[in-house]
Amino acid sequence: MSAPSAQRPSAPQPTPKVSEREARQVAEDARERDWHKPSFAKELFLGRFRLDLIHPHPMPAGEDVRRGEEFLARLREFCVSRIDGALIEREARIPDEVVNGLKELGALGMKIDVKYGGLGLTQVYYNKALALVGSASPAIGALLSAHQSIGVPQPLKIFGSQEQKDTFLPRLARTDISAFLLTEPDVGSDPARLATSAVPDGSDYVLDGVKLWTTNGVVADLLVVMARVPESEGHKGGITAFVVEADAPGITVENRNAFMGLRGLENGVTRFHQVRVPAANRIGPEGAGLKIALTTLNTGRLSLPAMCVGSGKWCLKIAREWSAVREQWGRPVARHEAVGSKISFIAATTFALEAVVDLASQMADENRNDIRIEAALAKLLGSEMGCLMADELVQIRGGRGFETAESLAARGERAVPAEQMLRDMRINRIFEGSTEIMHLLIAREAVDAHLKVAGDIIDPDKPLSAKAKAGANAAGFYARWLPRLVAGPGQLPGTYGEFHPAGHADLSGHLRYVERSSRKLARSTFYAMSRWQGRMETKQGFLGRIVDIGAELFAMSASCVRAELLRTDDDHGREAYQLADAFCHQSRVRVEELFTRLWSNTDDLDRRVVDGVLSGTYTWLEEGIIDPSGEGPWIADATPGPSTRDNMHRPIR
Numbered sequence: 001m002s003a004p005s006a007q008r009p010s011a012p013q014p015t016p017k018v019s020e021r022e023a024r025q026v027a028e029d030a031r032e033r034d035w036h037k038p039s040f041a042k043e044l045f046l047g048r049f050r051l052d053l054i055h056p057h058p059m060p061a062g063e064d065v066r067r068g069e070e071f072l073a074r075l076r077e078f079c080v081s082r083i084d085g086a087l088i089e090r091e092a093r094i095p096d097e098v099v100n101g102l103k104e105l106g107a108l109g110m111k112i113d114v115k116y117g118g119l120g121l122t123q124v125y126y127n128k129a130l131a132l133v134g135s136a137s138p139a140i141g142a143l144l145s146a147h148q149s150i151g152v153p154q155p156l157k158i159f160g161s162q163e164q165k166d167t168f169l170p171r172l173a174r175t176d177i178s179a180f181l182l183t184e185p186d187v188g189s190d191p192a193r194l195a196t197s198a199v200p201d202g203s204d205y206v207l208d209g210v211k212l213w214t215t216n217g218v219v220a221d222l223l224v225v226m227a228r229v230p231e232s233e234g235h236k237g238g239i240t241a242f243v244v245e246a247d248a249p250g251i252t253v254e255n256r257n258a259f260m261g262l263r264g265l266e267n268g269v270t271r272f273h274q275v276r277v278p279a280a281n282r283i284g285p286e287g288a289g290l291k292i293a294l295t296t297l298n299t300g301r302l303s304l305p306a307m308c309v310g311s312g313k314w315c316l317k318i319a320r321e322w323s324a325v326r327e328q329w330g331r332p333v334a335r336h337e338a339v340g341s342k343i344s345f346i347a348a349t350t351f352a353l354e355a356v357v358d359l360a361s362q363m364a365d366e367n368r369n370d371i372r373i374e375a376a377l378a379k380l381l382g383s384e385m386g387c388l389m390a391d392e393l394v395q396i397r398g399g400r401g402f403e404t405a406e407s408l409a410a411r412g413e414r415a416v417p418a419e420q421m422l423r424d425m426r427i428n429r430i431f432e433g434s435t436e437i438m439h440l441l442i443a444r445e446a447v448d449a450h451l452k453v454a455g456d457i458i459d460p461d462k463p464l465s466a467k468a469k470a471g472a473n474a475a476g477f478y479a480r481w482l483p484r485l486v487a488g489p490g491q492l493p494g495t496y497g498e499f500h501p502a503g504h505a506d507l508s509g510h511l512r513y514v515e516r517s518s519r520k521l522a523r524s525t526f527y528a529m530s531r532w533q534g535r536m537e538t539k540q541g542f543l544g545r546i547v548d549i550g551a552e553l554f555a556m557s558a559s560c561v562r563a564e565l566l567r568t569d570d571d572h573g574r575e576a577y578q579l580a581d582a583f584c585h586q587s588r589v590r591v592e593e594l595f596t597r598l599w600s601n602t603d604d605l606d607r608r609v610v611d612g613v614l615s616g617t618y619t620w621l622e623e624g625i626i627d628p629s630g631e632g633p634w635i636a637d638a639t640p641g642p643s644t645r646d647n648m649h650r651p652i653r
Contacts, residue, residue, distance in 0.1 A: 025192075026191060026192035026239075026290070032291070032294070032295065032372065035370055035448075036370070037367075037368065037369050037370040038050070038053055038368075038369055038370065039053075039369060039370040039371070039372070039373055039374070040053040040054050040369065040374065040554070040557075041371075041373035041374045041377055041550065041554055042370070042373055042445065042446070042448075042449075044518050044521075044550055044553055044554060044557075045373075045445075045446035045447075045518075045521065045522065045525070045546075045550050046449055046481075046522055047481075047484065047485045047518050047519040047521065047522030047523070048484075048518070049488070049489075049490070049511075049514060049515040049518045049519075049557075051496070051511065051557070051561075053369060054359060054363075054557060054558070054561050055561045055564070056561075056564075056565070057359065057362070057561050057562060057564070057565040058359075058362040058363060058365075058366050058368075059362070060122055060124055060125075060362060060365065064121075064122045064124075064125070064365075067119070067120070067121065067125075068121055068122060068124070068125030068128065069125075071106070071110070071119060071121060071125065071129065072125065072128060072129060072132060074105060075105065075107065075129055075132055075133060076132060078101060078102070078105055079132060079133055079135075079136040080136075082097075082098055082101050083098060083133075083136040083137050083140065085136055085137040085417070086405060086406070086415065086417070088137050088139055088140070088263070088264040089263055089264070089405075089417070089420055090406065091264075092258065092263040092264060093264055094137070094139055094140055094143065094264045094266075096652050096653075098140070099143075099177075099219075099652045100652065100653075102140070102144070103174060103175060106118070106119045106173070106174070107129070107133070107144055108144070108147060108148070108172060108173060108174060108175075108176075108177065109148075109153075109172065109173030109174060110125075110126045110129055110144070110148060111123075111126050111148045111149075111153060111154070111157075112148075112153050112157075112169055112172060112173040113157075113169070116165065116166075116169035116170050116173055117169070117170045117173040117174055118169070118173040119173075122361070122362075122365045123299060123302060123361040123362075123364045123365050124358060124361040124362055124365060126148070126303070126361075127302055127303060127306030127309075127357055127358075127361050128306070129144075130144060130145055130303050130306045130307050130310070131306050131307055131309050131310030131313070132310065134306075134307035134310045134311070135310040135311070135313070135314050137264065138261070138262055138307065138311075138424040138425075139262050139263065139264030139265050140264070141307045141310075142215065142262055142265055143177070143215075143216060143264075143265070143266065145303040145304070145307070146178075146179060146180065146215040146216045147172075147177055147178050147179075147216055148303075149296075149299075149300035149301075149302075149303040150180040150293075150296055150297065150300045150432070151172075151177075151178030151179055151180050151216065151220075151222075151224060152168060152172055152178035152180075152222045152223070152224045152243055153169065153172050153173075153178065154296045154299075154300055155224055155241060155283050155292050155293075155296050156168060156169060156243070156283065157169075158292070158295060158296065159241075159283050159284045159288070159292050159295075160283055163280070164243065164280075164281070164283070168222060168243060171221070171222070172222065175221070176221035176222050177216055177219055177220050177221055177222075177651075177652065178216065178220055178221070178222045178223065178224065179214050179215060179216035179217045179220040179222075179223050179224070179246075180214075180215070180223075180224050180293075181211040181214050181217065181223055181224065181225045181226065181270060182194075182211070182226045182293060183211065183212050183213050183214075184196060184209065184210060184211055184212055184638060185210060185212045185269075185635050185636045185637075185638040186635050186638060189433065189434065189437045191226070191239060191290055194226065194227075194228050194239055195209055195228070195638065195640075196208065196209025196210070196211065196225070196226070196227040196228065196272065197209060197227060197228050197229075197230065197640070198227035198228065198229045198240060198242065198277070199229070199230060200229065200232065200234075200235050200279075201276075203278065203279050204276045204277060204278055204279060205227075205229070205242065205276075205277045205279060205282070206274055206275065206276055206277075207225065207227055207242070207244070207250075207272040207274075207275040207276075207277055208272055208273060208274060208275070208640040208641075209227065209271075209272050209638070209640055210269065210270070210271050210272070210638040210640070211225070211269070211270045211271075211272075212269055212638075213257065213267055213269075214253075214267060214268050214269070214270045215265060215266070215267045216266055216267075217246075217253060217266070217267065217268040217269075217270050218253055218256050218266040218267065218268040218648060218649060218650060219266045219649075219650055219651060219652050220246045220266075220649075220651075221245075221246050221247075221651055222243060222244070222245065222246060223243070223244040223245075223246050223270075224241055224242070224243060224244075224283070225241070225242045225244050225272075225277075226239055226240070226241055226289045226290070226293065227239070227240060227242060227272075227289075228240070229286045229287070235286060236285065236286045236287050237286055237287060238286055238287025238288075238289070239287065239289040239290050240282060240284075240285075240286045240287060240288065240289045241282070241283040241284060241288070241289040241292045241293070242277050242281050242282055242283065243277075243281045243283060244275065244277050244281065246649060246651070247649065247651070248275050248276070248277070249275070249276075250272060250273045250274050250275035250276075251270065251271070251272055251275055251647075251649070252270070252271045252273070252643035252645065252647045252649075253268045253269070253270055253647055253648040253649040254268070254269045254270070254271055254643055254645040254647075254648070255268055255269040255645075255648065256268050256648050257269065259427065260423050260426065261420070261422075261423035261424035261425070261426055261427055262424055262427060268648060269636075271643045272640075273640065273641060273642045273643060297375075297432060297433070298371065298372045298375055299364045299371070299375060300432070301375045301376060301378065301379040301432055301433070302357060302360055302361055302364065302375050302378055302379070304379050304382060304383060304428055304431060304432055305353060305356065305357050305378040305379055305381065305382025305383070305386075306357050306361075306382075307428075308353060308382035308383060308385070308386030308425070308428060309350065309353045309354045309357055309382070311386050311389065311390060311421060311424075311425055312346065312349060312350035312353055312354075312385075312386060312389050313350055314421070315346050315350070315389045315390060315392070315393040315421070316343075316346050316347055316350050318393060318397075318416055318418065319334075319342070319343050319346055319392075319393055319396050320334075320343070322396065322397060322416075323339060323343060323396060333396070339396055342392040342395065342396055343396070344582055344586075345388075345389070345392060345586060346389045346392060346393070347579060347582070348579050348580075348582040348583035348586055349385050349388075349389060349583060349586075350389070351559060351562075351576070351579040351580065351583060352555045352556075352558065352559045352579075352580075352583040352587075353378075353381065353382055353385060353386075353555075354562075355555070355558040355559045355561070355562035355563075355580075356374075356377070356378045356381060356382070356554065356555050356558045356559075357378055357382070358562065359374075359558045359561065359562065360374040360375055360378050360558075372445065373442060373445050373446070374554065376433075376438055376441060376442050376445075377442060377547075377550065377551045377554050377555075379432060379433065379438060380435060380438045380439070380442065380547070380548075380551055381551045381552075381554075381555055382428070383428035383429045383431070383435065384429060384435060386425050386428055387422075387425050387426060387428065387429060390418075390421045390422040390425040391422055393418050393421065393422075394418050394419060394421075394422050397416065397418050400413070400416070400418070401418040401419060402419055403419065404417070404419060404420070405417040405419075405420065436540070436544070438547075439540065439543055439544035439547045439548075440540065440543065442547045442550070443543040443544075443546060443547050446525070446546065446547065446550065447525060447529065447536075450525070450526070450529055453470070453473050453474045453477040453478075454470055454471075454473075454474040454477075454529070455470065456469070456470035457470045457471055457474060457533070459534070460534060478526075482526070484519075485519045485522055485523050485526075486519075488515050488516065488519055489512070489515055490511075490512040490513065490514070490515030490516035490518075490519070491512075491516065492512075495508065495511075495512055495515075496508040496511040496512060498564070499511055499560055499563075499564055501567065503574070504567065504573070504574055504577040505577040505578055505580070505581035506581070507560045507563060507564070507577060507580055507581060507584070510556055510560060510580075510581070510584035510585075510588070511556075511557070511560055513556075513584075513588060514553045514556050514557055517549070517553055517591060517595075518553060520595065521546065521549050521550065521553070524546065524595070524598055525546055528542055528546075528598075539603070541601060541603040541606075542598060542603070545594045545597055545598050546598070548590075548594055549591055549594045549595065552587045552590055552591050552594075553591070555583070555587060556583070556584045556587050556588075559579075559580040559583050559584060560580050560584070562576065562580070563576040563577045563579070563580035
């Protein structure tokens, strides 16, 4: 029944016009502002190397290990016997029977509590499962991750009412696939411009708008949708999260998108036209949508680097096997230094990424630390290093690395999908926050302590009285903080001596380097804030390097702690120490280069060139080519209204 005319929802609003400052404020309002628990990475950026927060390495409970290992064994058997990765790549679709088999296995409910029919796995074993299944088919890994890491289950777990959990979680654990809908054709990482509307109408909301790149959206049964509620009497308004039935009247999946990699991904364009959603399906209060999304991603981001770990393990296996049999100039190619250095990089980096992911995941399970920065660093490091490892594998394989697995098999060679791995891995630098956005997000958290005490000083909108008060507070804070950055345990030769056991590589020196570099990083950040003040936020090149240094220091710390754990467990301890030592030496080279580039770079020159490019100064440089691009707008029209296209939604039963 339609609403009476007096109560009929108003027309959907167009994309909001917001200033740069307003856009930043929306993002600022959505972030968690308080730190109720300690954070190793936060302290690291402040120049305080709190090794005690991660060492001894936290360990899972015995029952969690038993249940996790039992499921991994079943999942491995399923992957070997039921998943044909080459078929998924060739047909660009995961067979329905495979998805149904995963449902029967309980894979949809890995992170859902057993009382709702899920498996109740820890974050550690959930990530191990994703690494395993993602190695069989990255498309399946993406499906399961989108469903559980950012789809409906995780927001409900943290923010849902008991009634919502009772209603939806049993479905999501066994039968229903979910998707997360935030991005729009003209809205990416800038949610202040989000245009999809949710207009209150009695006991319902009416949704209108278009969502882009809805992973799982083509086959989803339940959606978590971010939409803007207009402010009105009795309604606070703001970006709000809703659970929406995917087959509700007015929802149309207008396109199944295709990509350079992840060819089995069920990713689409979803249009909402006058879709009625009960108010009972709203997650949390109005205006809390972005906070819900960001909080969900605090641990949800760990799934992506977990699958990068799986990719690194596969790259290492192929590099080892191929480089031992391929000969050039009288010796296996692995014995040539140019190739050997690539193999060493893959091996050491895979060890480090697994150390980072396992450490952050176990800390998430114990819930004793705030890991928002650690998870973001893991995502940043995993996506960047994962792409590099895949690229190095293609280079090691030479022409065969560029050749498809199908072509290799057709001419009688082993079907190694190295080029597919490179294509599949590339999206990770964009998924769940691009590298550039991750730099800004992490940088904001890294300078949070400074902004709390001195933010009003550099805020042009603050009155002089506020600036004076902030100046007094800042003087007290820095009087205590700055002297502690001058000297520390990293300058004492015997510090961290337990990381130099007899007969093993010496990791204590690397930890001393991390401690010294942490203080240097904090001094560099302080100097930059003093120099640029309110312009600091425009120095994205500098901030990105600050974050990259922090990521390397975190990975070095995690690698050393993991190596010591394996040594004390008598589980490949000597070899683990060797890999950690190799990674730390490689990482130190990168850190030193990044420190140099903080102050010696081409940032100012690059900005001038960009100004010239945008003004048309260099259009002559574009002459002499043919642009093969087709016709059409750069950004598709997303005007709200009824769909004129066939519905491509196909739930899997």
